[in-house]
Amino acid sequence: MELALLLGSFIGGLIIGIPVAITLAVSSVLYLLYMDIPLVVMPQKMYAGIDSFVLLCIPGFILAGNLMNNGGITERIIRFANAGVGWLRGGLGLTNIAASMLFGGVSGTAVADAASIGGMMIPGMKRAGYPGDFSAAVTAASSTVGPIIPPSVPMIIVGSLSGISVGKMFIAGAIPGLLLGGGMMITCYILSVRRNYPRQPWQGWGELARSFGTAAWAMAMTGLIVGGLLSGWVTPTETAIIASFYAFFVGAFIYRELPIAKVPSIVIDSAISSAAILALVGFANVFGWILVSERIPQFITESVMSITDNKILVILLINLILLFVGMFMETIAALIILFVPLLQLATSVGIDPLHFATFAVLNLMLGLTTPPVGVCLFVCGSIARLPLAPLVKAIMPFLLTNLITLFLVSYIPALSMWLPSVLMP
Structure with missing residues (x-):
């Protein structure tokens, strides 16, 4: 009862x-x-859930992303992506995806990507002759790359839950993130050729070089984060703090588009966003403790193992569970409630925890673009001023591509395990 x-x-x-x-x-x-x-158990378990040093990464990376976004990063990344791929058929769609891949290395969240990139690209694509539903669908689908390419807020949550190295998780997401973005670019190009979407004239090597020069400072943040983790000199939390100072310096003194007077309001907004996430973490930890006390993790493991102990089928069942949950539940809450029980199931059949963590995060990212609780779909739909139904239809080819990528990452461990084994043995 x-x-x-x-x-x-x-x-x-x-x-x-x-x-x-x-x-x-x-x-x-x-x-x-x-x-x-x-x-009194409620505040005790909430505090226990957020009393983790690694969770301090979240305010740091959110602040760094907001500082860079208010300092002119989005425009420069879009300009560089447009110079590189805008001349192909469906070039603005390809630019949208490429910009999301580059922006993902700064924001770490899909919703921030959808709002920032979508706020500029969706109106621009519509003016250039692209259908509104296609423009919004491309933006929503590509925004899921952000939390896969480092840094990643969901991966920080997973690290705090499981003890898996956040640095290794960041590195493990690099190849899956590139596969995800590359697959969507191929899908976008095929659809654009079939539907004869517009293309832009080649802007020349000079514009490519100039746009790279202006965007290099922004893209260097990803190198700073990854380099710091690989060096072993700094922890992920310290990396987030360094990234915040770097973002402030670039926005205020290199790009000169970040007014000093605006910094306090950016800090406040970042604090509010971080507090909302940590409150969710705290409440979800109470809920998760209740599930553990009711032996739900053991029930899930025993139920699946009673059906099969075949590793291939267990991976399939885990993915189906996460895909279903991701359709109805916010990503971080789903991770906190389900990650540990499903990790127990995964390790019982010999799945490496790092491999499982990578495809679990990737799986739940797809939930941001699936109804009825596809947050990125709603964000892009509001920007495009379109109802949900045409967006769902337009995003289906991209969702299918992303599902193929998910199953490749799920069944080929080397895609997530090889790079960490080389760079962080």
């Missing part, structure tokens, strides 16, 4: 549109009251 109350109130809250963090909190409180457990 108590489990039905917990899950029923949680699912009911999601159905009627209550924010995930509040739904987690309400469901947990109802369970504690029903079981006559002192409510």
Whole structure:
């Protein structure tokens, strides 16, 4: 009965549109009251959930991304991407994807990518003759690359939950991120050729060199982050702090588009965003503790193992579970609730924790572009001023491409394991 109350109130809250963090909190409180457990457990478990040094990465990377975004990074990245691929058929769509891949190395979040890139690219693509649904679909689909290419907020969450090295996870996401972006660029080009979408004239090697020169400072942040982690001189948290100072320096003194007077408001906005994420982490930790006390992880493992212990089929079942959950639940909440139980299942059949973590994060990123709770779809739809239905239809080719990438990463461990083994043995 108590489990039905917990899950029923949680699912009911999601159905009627209550924010995930509040739904987690309400469901947990109802369970504690029903079981006559002192409510003091709530703040204790919330504090335990966020009392992790590695979670300090989140405010640092969010602040770094906001400083760079307000300092002119988005325009320069789009200019460089446009100079490189804009001359191909469907060039603005390819530019959109390429810009998301480059921007992903700064923001670490898909929603920030969709809002920043989409705010410029969707109106521009529509003016150039691209259909609005295609423009929004390309933007939403490509925004999922951001949390795969380092830095990545979901990977930081996973590291805090499991003890897996955040640095290794960042490196493990590099090749899958490139595969994801490359697959979407191929899909975009094929659709553009078939539908005869416009192309832009070649702007010349001079423009390519100039645009690279202006965007190099922004793209160097990814090199700074990865280089710091590989050197072993700094922790991920210290890397995030260094990235924030670097972002401030570049925006204020190199690009000169970041007014000093605006920095306090950027810090406040970043603090609010970080607080929202950490509150979600805290509430989800209470919910997860309840699930563990009810032996749900063991139940999931035993149920799947009673069906099959074949590694290939277990990977398929894990992906199907995460894809289904990702359609209805916010990524971070899903990770906190499901990652540890599914990690236990994965390791029981011989899946490496780092490999599992990589394809689990990639899987849940796809949920940001699937209805009914596809946050990036809603963001891009609001920018394009379109309802959800045409966007869902337009994004299907990209979603299919991303699913193919997901299963390649799931069944070929070397795609996520090789680079960390070479760079961080």
